[in-house]
Amino acid sequence: MDPERRRAFNIEVHYAFTQLFYFVAVCCLESYTALFLADRGLNNSEIGLTVALTSIGAILLQLWVSDFCDKHPGIPLKRITVLMYAASFAFVAVLYAARPGVALTAVLFVLAAAPERSDSGLLNALMIQYVNTGLPVNYGWPRGVGSLGAALASLVLGVLVAKNGSDILLPIFMGTAAVAMLCMSLMPPVGAAPYVKKKAVRASSYGEMLKSNKALVLFLISVVVLGIGQAPVWTFINRLIESLGGSAKEQGVVIMIQSGMELPAMFMSGLLLRRFRPHQLVRFSFASYALKSLLFLLSGSTGMLYAAAMLGFSCFGFYGFAGVMYANEIVSEPDQKVRAQSLISLAFSGGIGGVLGNA
DSSP states (O other), X not given: OOHHHHHHHHHHHHXXXXXXXXXXXXXXXXXXXXXXXXXXXXXXXXXXXXXXXXXXXXXXXXXHHXXXXXXXXXXXXXXXXXXXXXXXXXXXXXXXXXXXXXXXXHHHHHHHHHHHHHHHHHHHHHHHHHHHTTOOOOSHHHHHHHHHHHHHHHHHHHHHHHHHOGGGHHHHHHXXXXXXXXXXHTSOOOOOOHHHHSOOSSOOOHHHHHHTOHHHHHHHHHHHHHHHHHHHHHHTHHHHHHHTTOOHHHHHHHHHHHHHHHHHHHHTHHHHHHXXXXXXXXXXXXXXXXXXXXXXXXXXXXXXXXHHHGGGGTTHHHHHHHHHHHHHHHOOOGGGHHHHHHHHHHHSTTTHHHHHHHO
């Protein structure tokens, strides 16, 4: 293995472990959101409002952080990402140590979940920084390890929640978030990239960026619309499963199947990107989301939900890497690279799509 490929592989391994523990933490805080908040006394309307406020918080935070990163390329992106993890850890610790009333529970959950959601776009941007230095790094398989972690965690957490209650999620989140912070801290430094060497006279604003890039605007709109449809399904997946006679255990199985099916698609990302353009894979992914949603609508049993969840292979399995590569492809200005990844991330079900869909 030549030195350049060895360095790229080292980055991929560190990134894979970072994604693994990040998505286990995500499962703790987001996969069972409705169940946890209901156990803490919130009704369906209050849960929907809390999740929508979380998305708004993530949007505002990610816009500010991505803008800050593009204007200060000398500050390592991994350091900012670790600080976001730390904020989530602190608020979850408070939520775990105390049993506040409904209003304060909602506030603490928003403060904990918004930074955690914002980290998704920053993690994508970090890997794109390596790509843009010219290193032959593969984004797909390390991200696939994250999906594997989500799949296994969902199955185990479903059993644990059914047996011990939803409060068990909080200490598990803190443990996995701590490991994720350690993995991120150990990521190798990003080398000198062309856009780091060439300092722009003035960084463009978000308005200027969007005004000059119609392809990015259309992509963002399509992701928002997709997120509007997906967000409420996953926020209230427990209600759907309960209506079919299932429990937290069956919810864990559904999430495990969907996340598990993403893994082979992500591992095949290199092969797929050599054969198809990123925008072609994104289109196919959107069509798969439409089909999966239809099958969820028609499901009359948990078994049918399991079958529909298998479309995760071509839903987020394709979108997870193709969307990241497409955003990087259509944004040419160096000072807009981190912003582009953040915008795509916050447009989906964890951001603007989530606000509109959950509300």
